[in-house]
Amino acid sequence: MEGKQNPTLLIVDDSPLSVALLEKMLRKEGYAVITARDGPQARKLAFEAKPDLIILDIMMPGEDGFKVIGHLKKNARTASIPVIFLTGRDDLNAKVAGFDLGAVDYITKPFHGPEVLARVRLHLKLSLATNSLIASQASKLKQLKEAQTSMLTEPDDLPRAHFSVYYSSLLEAGGDFYDVFPISDEMFGYFVVDVSGHNIATSYITAAVKALLKQNCTPIYGPTESMRMINDVLVEILPEGMYLTACYAKLNRRKKLLSIVNAGHPPVVYLPKDGEARLIEQVGDVLGIFNEVYYEQHDIRVSPGDRFLIYSDGLIEKPPLKKVWCECLPELLKACFHVRDIPIRSLAPELARLMRDERYQVNDDVVVVGVEV
Amino acid sequence: MNFKKLVENLGLNDDEFLEVMEIFIRTTASDLDRLQSAIVVGDTRQTAEAAHAIKGAAGNLGFNEIYEMAKALEEKARENSLEGAAKSAKTIRKKYEEIADKFR
Structure with missing residues (x-):
C-alpha cells in the first residue's frame, strides 16, 4: 500500500x-x-x-x-x-x-x-x-527452508524403502515436497505433493501434510481411503483458493503389490524389470477444494527389480515452450529408457538431469522419487 | 420483491439505490434492444451476450423472474438454439417495463 x-x-x-x-x-x-x-x-x-x-x-x-x-x-x-x-x-x-x-x-x-x-x-x-x-523476514524464510528440508526423508534414513530422490526447490519455501514412510514391516508409502502457488503459507502445509500422512496412511486404510481422509482435513485447513495435487503409492513387498492413487498429479511411470516403461494414468480430484472427491486405485502385481517413479510437474513442464505436462510425457518415457540400467541410488538425480533443458531457466520446483521393488 | 431487504443486503442507502436502479433501467433497456434485434437476425452469440448482461444486472438487484428467464435464454443461445427466444425476450421486456414504471 x-x-x-x-x-x-x-x-x-x-x-x-x-x-x-x-x-x-x-x-x-x-x-x-x-x-x-x-x-x-x-x-x-x-x-x-x-x-x-x-x-x-x-x-x-x-x-x-x-x-x-x-x-x-x-x-x-x-x-x-x-x-x-x-x-x-x-x-x-x-x-x-x-x-x-x-x-x-x-x-x-x-x-x-x-x-x-x-x-x-x-x-x-x-x-x-x-x-x-x-x-x-527473508532470514526467517531461510530458516523455514532449512526446517522444511530437514523434514524430508533421505534414502539413507530408510534404506529398506529402496528409493532415490531428487529435490530442488525454487523459492525459500518450496511448493513441492515428498515423504517416504514405513507403514508396516513390509509396507512402505511414497507420497509426492505439489502445492498450488508459492507463498509463505505453503511451508506450514508441508508440516500439516506430513502429520496427516502419519495419521492416515496406516495398514488399516487403503490408499484411496487415506487420500479421501487427507482431503477432508485439507478442505478445512487450506486457505481458500489453495489446493494440492498428490500421488500416493503404497508398496507391499511381501504381497508384491503396488497400489497407486492419484489426486490430479502427473501419472506414475512404471518400469518393469523386463518390459516397456508405461504410464499409470488415473483419474482423481485435487486435494483441498471439494468436499466430495473421487479417486481411482490402480493395483499392479510387481516383481523384484521393477521400478516406479513419482514426480512433480516441474520435471516435465517447459513453460517457455508453452508445453503442459501431458505433452512432455513421451520425452519422459524416453529418458526412463536411458536410465533403466543405472543403480537405483542415482536414478532420480540422473533422470532430473536428463529432463533438464539447459536452454530454459527452471521456474518450478522439481521432485523425483524413484523406487525399486 | 422486497426492496428494503435488498437495499440492506447491498448495504446501500435510498439515494444510492435509486441511482443504481437508474443504471439498471437504462442499461437493461439497451440490452433488451440488443437482445431482440439479435434474435430477429438469428445471431446466437449476441443473443447470449445480451441475455448474460440482463441476467447479471437483474440478479444483482434481486429481480429473480428476469434473472431466471434471461439465464435460460442465455444457456439456450450458447447451445445455438433460439427456439422460443423471441417469446421469452418479450416476457422479459414486459417484466422489465413493470419494474421501470414503478421508478419513473
Whole structure:
C-alpha cells in the first residue's frame, strides 16, 4: 500500500450495474476505487495506478478475465497484485481455472454486500502481511527452508524403502515436497505433493501434510481411503483458493503389490524389470477444494527389480515452450529408457538431469522419487 | 420483491439505490434492444451476450423472474438454439417495463 492513505481497488466489469454496485459498497468503506469496462483498459490502469487489489469479472466480451489475469501475472509490476474473480454462482470450472491462473479468491454474482467487503478486507490484509514478511523476514524464510528440508526423508534414513530422490526447490519455501514412510514391516508409502502457488503459507502445509500422512496412511486404510481422509482435513485447513495435487503409492513387498492413487498429479511411470516403461494414468480430484472427491486405485502385481517413479510437474513442464505436462510425457518415457540400467541410488538425480533443458531457466520446483521393488 | 431487504443486503442507502436502479433501467433497456434485434437476425452469440448482461444486472438487484428467464435464454443461445427466444425476450421486456414504471 506504499504510503498511500487508503487502499486503491480496481474494479473490472463490462456491466455498468455491477461496477456501480461494487464501487458504492467499497467507497463507503473508505477505499479509493478506479474502474475499467474491459480487459485492455484494466491492464492499462493496473499498470499505471498499481492498485492494491483487483476485482475482475471473468465473462467479458473480447478479452475475458482469464486473459487479463494472464497478462497481469506475466508483468512484474502487476504480478503481485491480488486478484479476486467475479463468477456466476454455479460456475465451478471458472473458479478452479481462476485459481490456477493465480487469483486469490472469487466473489459470486449476485453480490452479497458483507461478503464482498469481508473478502476484500481479508485479501488486502493477507497481501499486506505477505509483502511485509517478504520484505523484512527473508532470514526467517531461510530458516523455514532449512526446517522444511530437514523434514524430508533421505534414502539413507530408510534404506529398506529402496528409493532415490531428487529435490530442488525454487523459492525459500518450496511448493513441492515428498515423504517416504514405513507403514508396516513390509509396507512402505511414497507420497509426492505439489502445492498450488508459492507463498509463505505453503511451508506450514508441508508440516500439516506430513502429520496427516502419519495419521492416515496406516495398514488399516487403503490408499484411496487415506487420500479421501487427507482431503477432508485439507478442505478445512487450506486457505481458500489453495489446493494440492498428490500421488500416493503404497508398496507391499511381501504381497508384491503396488497400489497407486492419484489426486490430479502427473501419472506414475512404471518400469518393469523386463518390459516397456508405461504410464499409470488415473483419474482423481485435487486435494483441498471439494468436499466430495473421487479417486481411482490402480493395483499392479510387481516383481523384484521393477521400478516406479513419482514426480512433480516441474520435471516435465517447459513453460517457455508453452508445453503442459501431458505433452512432455513421451520425452519422459524416453529418458526412463536411458536410465533403466543405472543403480537405483542415482536414478532420480540422473533422470532430473536428463529432463533438464539447459536452454530454459527452471521456474518450478522439481521432485523425483524413484523406487525399486 | 422486497426492496428494503435488498437495499440492506447491498448495504446501500435510498439515494444510492435509486441511482443504481437508474443504471439498471437504462442499461437493461439497451440490452433488451440488443437482445431482440439479435434474435430477429438469428445471431446466437449476441443473443447470449445480451441475455448474460440482463441476467447479471437483474440478479444483482434481486429481480429473480428476469434473472431466471434471461439465464435460460442465455444457456439456450450458447447451445445455438433460439427456439422460443423471441417469446421469452418479450416476457422479459414486459417484466422489465413493470419494474421501470414503478421508478419513473
